């Protein structure tokens with residue numbers, strides 16, 4: 001059965017969730033969010049392994065702009081985030097983990113998960129959004145006056161191409177300038193093993209190999225020692241298709257080095273998470289783009305909104321959120 005809404009939002013990461021709440025707070029437009037994941041959050045992701053809890057995507061949130069600082073303050077007041085290891089500048093962790101923040105933002109939002117959008121086409125001034133529910137393996141369709149795509153740019157192209165949506169050549173080359181780096185995340189539950197330092201976090205402990213280690217206990221989200229280890233982006237690129245066992249065997253000596261080699265670590269429980277599009281680089285300055293020809297078709301997410309960040313840093317929770325809000329305000333004005 002075909003459903004009708006004013007706006008379809010593809011992606012329930014921070015950008016899509018903030019866009020949806022902005023539209024709903026500022027208009028009477030009907031909204032439908034669709035995400036291929038089993039729950040909202042995208043790269044705001046938390047996983048449980050053997051009693052330990054791990055943030056395995058975004059590790060902390062920072063605010064560069066006044067606009068985002070105001071949002072941070074409101075989340076602090078609600079008790080959704082807390083300060084974490086803020087030595088040089090304030091950093092915030094989500095209470096209960098990053099995916100919990102996404103669930104709080106998604107509360108009462110019209111969201112269909114486990115649903116992958118495969119095709120968007122234009123018919124008589126409306127968009128037809130075709131998707132597949134991966135739990136039931138059934139097709140779903142919406143018609144919408146406008147669409148907002150928030151997934152990483154390389155994941156936008158096939159959706160548009162399969163529906164014959166053309167992109168103007170200047171915009172196409174702008175979109176292709178954005179690059180994404182991968183990240184292999186190793187999640188290790190240390191169980192009750194004694195002798196592990198409460199590292200809090202370590203940045204670049206082994207340059208070229210391990211770019212980041214966080215102890216999730218120090219965030220208050222895990223009761224047992226649980227380390228999130230992010231591998232260097234170039235290393236991740238060249239080992240992306242290695243087996244989990246091979247990646248673990250590369251990482252093990254480094255863990256032993258930190259731990260001091262006094263315990264057997266081979267039996268520890270671990271999982272490998274592969275982020276193909278971990279962080280966007282060479283961002284687009286504008287908060288969003290409308291590439292629609294006749295009906296609004298917006299693109300937002302962490303590849304957009306360089307204007308909100310200082311310097312030429314990679315995509316963050318901050319610009320992804322503000323990008324979604326800006327797209328939401330634009331749609332709230334024109335769609336009703």
Ligand SMILES: Cc1cc2nc3c(=O)[nH]c(=O)nc-3n(C[C@H](O)[C@H](O)[C@H](O)COP(=O)(O)OP(=O)(O)OC[C@H]3O[C@@H](n4cnc5c(N)ncnc54)[C@H](O)[C@@H]3O)c2cc1C
Nearest residue numbers: 011013014015036042043058059060117151301302316317
């Ligand atoms: C390992 C790692 C560490 C990071 N560390 C930090 C950090 O410490 N601080 C920080 O600020 N940022 C960090 N980031 C970056 C930050 O997580 C992202 O910039 C931000 O979360 C992106 O949000 P988004 O909404 O733009 O995209 P996403 O969170 O990727 O959301 C896009 C959503 O689209 C969905 N989707 C994709 N294709 C489809 C489809 N065809 N149909 C339906 N749904 C689809 C996906 O499932 C996803 O939920 C990190 C990222 C990673 C991966």
